[in-house]
Amino acid sequence: MQKLIKQLKSFPLLMTAKPAALEDILKTKQDLKFNHIADFPKEFSQFLQQINTIEYDGAFIFGINPRSYYLDIFAQNDMLDLPNKSEIIILGYDEFEYLAYNEKKQLYQIIDKETLDVVQTYTNLSLAIQYLLKIEDE
Amino acid sequence: MAKNRSNLGINMDTAKDLIYLIVLDKALSHISHKKRRKKIKNGKITQEEQENLDNLLCLKNSLDLFFLPNNKKNSEEYHIQMQKIRILDELIENIIKGKNVDIKQRIEQLMKKEGLNFVERKESPISAEEKFLIKTDFHGLSHYPSDLSLTNFFIKKRDKKRNDASDNLLPVFDEQLYNLDKVPSWRFIKQFKSFQKRAPYFIKAMQYLNIAPHEMKRLNAYDMIYMLKLYQGKNETAPIENAKSKFIKKFIANYEPEFREYMHANKQVIEYALHLKGIQINADGENNNKSYQNFVNQIVAQMKLKGSVPPLFNIHHKRPIKDINNQQNLPLANSIENLCLIIENPYHTMLHMFDTNSYGKTIFNHQVKRVELEPNVIFFGGFEKRFQITRKKEEFNALKNENNIVIIKMRKESSCKNL
Numbered sequence: 001m002q003k004l005i006k007q008l009k010s011f012p013l014l015m016t017a018k019p020a021a022l023e024d025i026l027k028t029k030q031d032l033k034f035n036h037i038a039d040f041p042k043e044f045s046q047f048l049q050q051i052n053t054i055e056y057d058g059a060f061i062f063g064i065n066p067r068s069y070y071l072d073i074f075a076q077n078d079m080l081d082l083p084n085k086s087e088i089i090i091l092g093y094d095e096f097e098y099l100a101y102n103e104k105k106q107l108y109q110i111i112d113k114e115t116l117d118v119v120q121t122y123t124n125l126s127l128a129i130q131y132l133l134k135i136e137d138e
Numbered sequence: 139m140a141k142n143r144s145n146l147g148i149n150m151d152t153a154k155d156l157i158y159l160i161v162l163d164k165a166l167s168h169i170s171h172k173k174r175r176k177k178i179k180n181g182k183i184t185q186e187e188q189e190n191l192d193n194l195l196c197l198k199n200s201l202d203l204f205f206l207p208n209n210k211k212n213s214e215e216y217h218i219q220m221q222k223i224r225i226l227d228e229l230i231e232n233i234i235k236g237k238n239v240d241i242k243q244r245i246e247q248l249m250k251k252e253g254l255n256f257v258e259r260k261e262s263p264i265s266a267e268e269k270f271l272i273k274t275d276f277h278g279l280s281h282y283p284s285d286l287s288l289t290n291f292f293i294k295k296r297d298k299k300r301n302d303a304s305d306n307l308l309p310v311f312d313e314q315l316y317n318l319d320k321v322p323s324w325r326f327i328k329q330f331k332s333f334q335k336r337a338p339y340f341i342k343a344m345q346y347l348n349i350a351p352h353e354m355k356r357l358n359a360y361d362m363i364y365m366l367k368l369y370q371g372k373n374e375t376a377p378i379e380n381a382k383s384k385f386i387k388k389f390i391a392n393y394e395p396e397f398r399e400y401m402h403a404n405k406q407v408i409e410y411a412l413h414l415k416g417i418q419i420n421a422d423g424e425n426n427n428k429s430y431q432n433f434v435n436q437i438v439a440q441m442k443l444k445g446s447v448p449p450l451f452n453i454h455h456k457r458p459i460k461d462i463n464n465q466q467n468l469p470l471a472n473s474i475e476n477l478c479l480i481i482e483n484p485y486h487t488m489l490h491m492f493d494t495n496s497y498g499k500t501i502f503n504h505q506v507k508r509v510e511l512e513p514n515v516i517f518f519g520g521f522e523k524r525f526q527i528t529r530k531k532e533e534f535n536a537l538k539n540e541n542n543i544v545i546i547k548m549r550k551e552s553s554c555k556n557l
Binding site for chain 1: 163166167169186266269270273276277278280281284286287382412413414415416417436437440446447448449450452453454455458459460482483487
């Protein structure tokens with residue numbers, strides 16, 4: 001994960017907000033729970049404490065944004081009219097696909113926006129983010 | 139983009155755009171069906187939220203100032219502006235009162251008043267393989283397709299090769315024996331020029347994996363793209379330029395002055411959009427104008443160099459993939475004709491709010507519809523025409539010659555009735 005964070009921070013024009021405070025992350029987790037939306041994993045919380053929201057080359061990763069619905073993980077998931085919200089939380093998107101975390105299966109999933117077919121799965125957040133941001137396979 | 143200044147010395151179009159950004163961002167934030175736990179629990183709002191509401195109220199009371207033209211009291215324009223004020227007024231009222239039910243409807247009304255068309259969707263079935271090819275053409279070959287999508291036949295061949303130490307053996311089958319037309323998905327793959335040009339790579343990869351010519355028919359599109367990436371990785375060939383980068387490079391090559399002018403004229407809007415994300419571009423205490431200029435320069439440089447989508451923007455497919463209805467020309471989905479650079483929040487979000495969702499459920503009246511931008515719009519930075527860029531005539535003519543019939547067909551189909 002640290003390797004990816006270092007790589008991301010070196011990207012020109014990587015638009016990211018101030019790292020999220022643990023307190024805000026915990027509050028957001030409570031909001032998600034209260035609204036029956038799946039929780040995000042510890043790995044993603046740790047990521048947000050270093051990189052909070054990403055907007056890069058047409059791909060977007062959510063985080064904690066108290067100012068707007070935009071890229072705010074709670075607001076965006078609440079707005080999206082998707083099934084199995086209590087099991088799956090959306091962590092980001094690009095023009096065609098969602099990056100999701102399936103809490104029940106403990107897997108990161110790449111889901112087609114229109115058909116909701118799972119097109120790729122990962123056990124590791126770094127790989128899932130690399131996929132969404134189109135960072136080349138090594 | 140001509141300058142339009144009022145007696146107040148404020149660029150009124152920019153002011154209106156800023157109002158839209160402020161109000162629509164808040165409206166979209168209130169669209170969700172549920173409320174945050176803390177609000178329900180305490181029944182109170184924070185000081186910051188109270189300030190936001192006060193600001194909205196202030197804005198509500200000054201809409202006339204920004205929206206009504208001074209000297210056209212009886213004109214049609216006056217009445218249209220009055221209708222926009224009424225909708226915005228109701229929208230703000232709903233936000234302040236926390237009434238979420240009508241917000242989507244108000245947004246739809248506003249979009250219609252601003253000249254956006256809502257058209258019927260004409261979806262056609264599209265196979266997962268076709269869609270995968272369109273996505274790969276758009277994003278490029280950054281990742282190998284998932285094993286979930288590969289054929290078992292291909293996985294066995296690949297894994298056998300992986301475990302085979304004799305990596306450098308000469309191919310068993312002669313190149314001449316391979317005919318790509320025997321691969322069922324080749325008829326789709328070859329439609330994309332960038333893939334078609336690399337036909338020899340597919341064959342070399344098949345030779346490398348010991349896939350016999352008579353076995354080619356067992357391969358699917360995912361296997362084929364896997365092989366292309368494998369070949370490219372092994373031979374370090376030049377990467378395939380994706381449709382997204384091509385579009386951005388072409389856009390900035392043709393419209394750099396217009397794009398710069400937009401970014402300059404809308405400095406306040408862009409800065410507010412960044413503020414909504416918690417980003418300040420002059421955080422180090424630099425001169426604001428200088429920092430902003432550097433920010434724009436950096437964006438333009440990345441667009442030219444890498445074809446990167448600028449921050450705060452996204453690329454919109456004017457016609458969704460399923461609505462293209464042309465199996466004979468899949469690349470049309472990612473053609474310049476079908477792409478538009480657009481501000482992500484609120485405009486791109488709003489455009490997709492009215493799409494049919496994945497279960498076929500729709501938002502209003504159970505109608506299947508989407509928002510359609512004018513075919514020539516290549517940049518959408520706001521409702522006002524001066525914040526949009528339309529394709530230059532000469533460029534359009536060149537495109538027409540390139541794609542000829544397909545574009546004309548698309549144009550005809552896109553002229554659907556308003557709902």
